[in-house]
Amino acid sequence: EAGVAQSPRYKIIEKRQSVAFWCNPISGHATLYWYQQILGQGPKLLIQFQNNGVVDDSQLPKDRFSAERLKGVDSTLKIQPAKLEDSAVYLCASSLQLAGYPLHFGNGTRLTVT
């Protein structure tokens, strides 16, 4: 089966600019996650979708980050405006359903904010 697809692979922007990341999960996976992984740390959950509904966005900085999964398939994560501390790898993952199913991760988008 095809894995989780993410684009772009790399992005360099200046602070205060905006950026968007795209994710296409494994076909048939109802649950989609966006994680932020800062260098030297483990992934931190930003937002979790079940189909096209948000299950958990408690750690999403909503003043600058937004995400959508309008048709319950692919998803977009946006940052506007970006700050230096947003430099990280943004990982998308999907799983068949909530709770107890393994996560399948994409290779991530490495964002550098200068």
Place this chain on the structure above:
Amino acid sequence: TQLLEQSPQFLSIQEGENLTVYCNSSSVFSSLQWYRQEPGEGPVLLVTVVTGGEVKKLKRLTFQFGDARKDSSLHITAAQTGDTGLYLCAGATGSQGNLIFGKGTKLSVKP
């Protein structure tokens, strides 16, 4: 706040040596997963442990879930250079099974 502490943070060993990495928390988890992440790639699931005291083996890797489901260990026998990577543990919590990740153990196996 639930935290998963992983130790050691870094480990550099020679090929053929054995090693153990640890994942500890004061919280109880419904299950615990171990992932390996290589540079430029996303984490890949190695194993899920669910029952307290459970031991699972994956070739030269042995995973154990603590009796109280608060901690876990990963033991690698006769490490190979291909074992190099970042090992992450992640505990599942809550009705949604949200995963909380530790910071990882960065393993380097030298030939």
